[in-house]
Amino acid sequence: MNSLLLDSTTLGRTVARMAHEIAERNQNGADVVVIGIQSGGVFLARRLAAQLQGIYGQPVPAGIVDVSLHRDDLDQRSAPMLRPTELPFDLNGRTVVLVDDVLYSGRTARAALDALHDFGRPSRVQLAVLVDRGHRELPIRADFVGKNVPTSRTQRVEVSLAEDGGNNTVTLQESKA
Amino acid sequence: MKWNRRHLLDLQALSAEELTLILDTARHFKSLGERPKKKFPALLGKTVVNLFVEPSTRTRISFELAAVRLSADVINFTAEASSLKKGETLKDTVRNLEALQADFVILRHSASGAPHFLSRFAKAHVVNAGDGAHEHPTQGLLDTFTIREKKGSLAGLKVTILGDILYSRVARSNIWALVRLGAKVTLCGPPTLVPRQLESLDPNIRVTWDLEEALRDADVVNILRIQHERQRVTMFPSVGEYAALFGLNPTRMRWVKPNALIMHPGPINRGVEIESDIADGNQSVILEQVTNGLAVRMAVLFLLNGGRSSEVAGT
Numbered sequence: 001m002n003s004l005l006l007d008s009t010t011l012g013r014t015v016a017r018m019a020h021e022i023a024e025r026n027q028n029g030a031d032v033v034v035i036g037i038q039s040g041g042v043f044l045a046r047r048l049a050a051q052l053q054g055i056y057g058q059p060v061p062a063g064i065v066d067v068s069l070h071r072d073d074l075d076q077r078s079a080p081m082l083r084p085t086e087l088p089f090d091l092n093g094r095t096v097v098l099v100d101d102v103l104y105s106g107r108t109a110r111a112a113l114d115a116l117h118d119f120g121r122p123s124r125v126q127l128a129v130l131v132d133r134g135h136r137e138l139p140i141r142a143d144f145v146g147k148n149v150p151t152s153r154t155q156r157v158e159v160s161l162a163e164d165g166g167n168n169t170v171t172l173q174e175s176k177a
Numbered sequence: 178m179k180w181n182r183r184h185l186l187d188l189q190a191l192s193a194e195e196l197t198l199i200l201d202t203a204r205h206f207k208s209l210g211e212r213p214k215k216k217f218p219a220l221l222g223k224t225v226v227n228l229f230v231e232p233s234t235r236t237r238i239s240f241e242l243a244a245v246r247l248s249a250d251v252i253n254f255t256a257e258a259s260s261l262k263k264g265e266t267l268k269d270t271v272r273n274l275e276a277l278q279a280d281f282v283i284l285r286h287s288a289s290g291a292p293h294f295l296s297r298f299a300k301a302h303v304v305n306a307g308d309g310a311h312e313h314p315t316q317g318l319l320d321t322f323t324i325r326e327k328k329g330s331l332a333g334l335k336v337t338i339l340g341d342i343l344y345s346r347v348a349r350s351n352i353w354a355l356v357r358l359g360a361k362v363t364l365c366g367p368p369t370l371v372p373r374q375l376e377s378l379d380p381n382i383r384v385t386w387d388l389e390e391a392l393r394d395a396d397v398v399n400i401l402r403i404q405h406e407r408q409r410v411t412m413f414p415s416v417g418e419y420a421a422l423f424g425l426n427p428t429r430m431r432w433v434k435p436n437a438l439i440m441h442p443g444p445i446n447r448g449v450e451i452e453s454d455i456a457d458g459n460q461s462v463i464l465e466q467v468t469n470g471l472a473v474r475m476a477v478l479f480l481l482n483g484g485r486s487s488e489v490a491g492t
Binding site: 068070073075076078079080082114118119 | 179206218223479480
């Protein structure tokens with residue numbers, strides 16, 4: 001049994017609202033860069049950057065960070081596929097908005113903070129997630145949340161974006177087991 | 178594709194998918210090596226032992242740097258200054274290293290099959306860094322990586338391996354990776370070092386003793402070092418005669434396609450199997466092979482470090 005959490009229209013409005021919240025919190029658009037976490041955060045980061053550009057009236061750079069080498073469970077599961085990190089701008093002194101699709105244990109966000117550290121020292125890092133599904137294992141919280149969804153550990157949150165060949169929905173799926 | 182092997186013992190056993198996963202992973206590590214900050218915490222807290230029972234400089238340094246770049250602690254253990262000299266068995270040596278919580282043993286050994294032997298009882302990950310005349314998997318991988326990077330794909334490519342094939346673990350590892358990924362391999366050299374029976378390994382392997390024929394349509398020419406140390410009997414009259422008959426010199430370079438890659442695993446015997454002008458020429462990718470070796474070894478350590486494919490939930 002799958003249930004629809006966000007349909008296409010609501011997903012678009014949710015991302016737009018998140019962009020406005022980011023702009024409200026960060027008055028100076030020139031400082032802001034948006035960085036998507038591989039792989040679920042990449043397209044969301046681009047969408048947020050495009051929205052922010054409209055709000056600020058100036059370009060907002062979007063980047064990508066891969067956290068595979070900074071995970072804390074590398075010897076407990078099959079080695080993850082490495083993906084590119086693309087940060088074609090200076091992080092020093094910037095306000096980084098880190099973007100992921102789903103916030104769960106918080107371990108990916110922690111790894112992302114470590115990975116960013118290799119590239120410079122942002123003046124602040126904020127976390128934006130489309131879905132916060134709970135079950136945190138680390139003291140990490142999101143600054144901007146699209147939707148809070150109470151879940152059980154056996155469920156899966158599936159974010160399907162058009163850029164990835166999907167249909168712009170978020171669904172909650174029961175495990176097949 | 179999930180990686181499920183604990184050890185890297187040879188390339189003969191690897192599927193095309195496994196080889197491709199290593200090469201793809203290595204491609205990322207190569208680009209990471211171009212960052213100002215080149216060190217990553219993937220193997221933080223792990224111990225890598227370089228157990229080199231047979232001497233080697235470049236492979237050991239490459240593995241050491243690969244491990245250090247991934248934040249592992251590295252112990253170098255060479256036969257000359259070790260308990261092996263005092264008569265300790267290889268098995269006891271490794272048991273002792275494991276008692277010190279070694280997580281990886283990188284083994285270079287003169288006996289073919291030594292890493293396979295270790296893998297039967299070792300708790301640590303075993304990586305074959307060259308065993309006798311059997312295999313040198315990471316060299317085969319870095320050669321394949323270099324070819325794929327330069328030529329785009331291995332499929333249908335004609336690769337000539339020239340020189341001492343019989344005693345060459347480099348040749349054997351190259352052969353397995355190349356044919357698995359769809360290349361056609363030509364083996365060339367003196368008949369004593371390139372027996373016709375090598376063709377029985379795979380339908381895509383061809384043996385020729387005619388140098389011009391081997392060079393003429395090759396997309397890649399991989400030149401092997403003459404391994405004086407591994408030949409129990411003399412397989413050719415003299416080094417001078419080998420150079421005269423099979424050395425790659427400017428005259429013979431005219432047989433080689435202008436876009437063919439010239440490769441050599443090193444160390445080079447300049448003036449024997451290859452002349453200096455060619456080793457340093459614009460078709461040579463010999464130093465890029467060294468750079469790529471680091472990326473490939475990082476990929477191997479990273480993949481082997483992964484746990485078995487027990488799914489761990491969580492993002």
